[in-house]
Amino acid sequence: MTVRELDAAGIEDPALRAAYTRCRGLNAQHGKTxxxxxxxxxxDRRPAVHALYGFARWADDIVDDLDSTATPEERARALVELESQLESGLRHGRSAEPVIRALADTADRYGIESRHFTDFLASMRSDLTVGGYASYEELGRYMHGSAAVIGLQMLPVLGTVGPREEAAGHAAALGVAFQLTNFLRDVGEDLDRGRLYLPTDLLAAHGVDRDRFEWSRRTGRRDGRITAVLRAAGNHNRTVYRDALPGIAMLAPVSRPCIRTAFVLYSGILDAIEADGYAVLHRRAVVPRRRRAAVALDGLARVLTARAVARLREGPAAAGRISAAARPAVTGTARAVRKEAV
Structure with missing residues (x-):
């Protein structure tokens, strides 16, 4: 993590700075979009987001790492240990484990409810024993803990222009929308893990079952009925994005460009899946790097506009310029965007 981010957030303790730096590394390595x-x-808000992502990634890796030789029993024990560390860290505000320490500090700074983290771990535990869901209603109960609560964790960090509870439903919907996109993009990899997040009744409505999906994954052969299932899942995903969209305007203006960019990039994965003929059982759909860069550049322009408006409200002397403190952040973001285009 850059010194600038830590300084801006008022994080001074060396061990705590190291903990946040660890979380930032996890975000940079695994959560590229x-x-x-x-x-x-x-x-000043980035360290908190890195802490939230770092914790979620750590738990997810315990459950899903295909390169790990850990048995289901060992994974379950690791989750129990993680939950124990989480409970202690949130109670005492400290932990010997860096990711937990950063998370506990973030939860305290922003008043994030602890139940959002315990609900998340409950869904992670279910991944060790549950390999499928009968309906979207049943899947939705799982996604409350695995996805909706991520949006609710983020909301205090992002800030809102009105009562937080008015934006909460949209924030939860956006977390679900992102995860549904991941489910569709990663359907082949999830099958390799023994899971299928497409509801059984959706498959049945198109005349296929899980065995047919596994056959397609194993042989590399296509089936029009599977394509129909995947297309229907994508259409459902788009309705959830539409439900989430009004929430962006409810966020603090300086946070909107970030979430809008994530919204466009993630929903763009659906476009890539469609353009590739719903071949997700056989290859991973990817948004082209130049497209990601273009979206991020648009987001950067929106950031600059939001900051200019904020400075204008502070007084005419502050308008129309980037402060010395903000200039490195803008330059660093522009540099990262340029790297996406090459």
Whole structure:
């Protein structure tokens, strides 16, 4: 993590700075789309987002790492240990584990409810034993903990222009929309893990079952009925994005460019899946780097506009210029965007 971000957030303790730096590394390594969008946030809010992502990534890796030789029992024990560390860290505000320490500090700074983290871990535990869901209603109960609560964790960090509870439903919907996109993009990899997040009744409505999906994954052969299922799942995903969209305007103006960029990039994955003929069982759909860069540049322009408006409200002398403190952040973001285009 850059010194600038830590300084702007008022994080002074060396061990705590190291903990946040660890979380930032996890975000940069594994959440490339999300990390790029995070660069559009005000520098003082970025460490908190990195802490939230770092914790979620750590738990997800315990459950999903295909390169790990851990047995289901060992993964379950690791989750129990993580939950114990989380409970202690949130109670005492400190932990020997860096990711937990950063998370506990973020939860305290922004008043994030602890139940959002325990609900998340409950869904992670279910991944060790549950391999499928009968309906979107049943899947939705799982996604409350695995996705909706991520949006609710983020909301205090992003800030709102009105009562937070009015934006909460949209924030939860956006978390769900992002995860539904991940489910569709990663359907082949999830099958390799023994899971299928497409509801059984959706498959049945198109005359296929899980065995047919596994056959397609194994043989590399296509089936029009599977394509129909995937198209229907994508259409459902787009309705959730539409439900989430009004929430962006409810966020603090300086946070909107970040979330709008994430919104456009993630929904763009659906476009890439469609353009590739819904071949997600056989290859991973990717938004082209130049497209990601163009979206991020648009987000950067919106950041600059939001900051200019904020400075105008502070007084005419502050308008029309980037402060010395903000200039490195803008330059760093522009540099990261340029790298996306090459």
């Amino acid at each position: 999300y990390f790029l969008a995070t660069r559009l946030l005000p520098v």
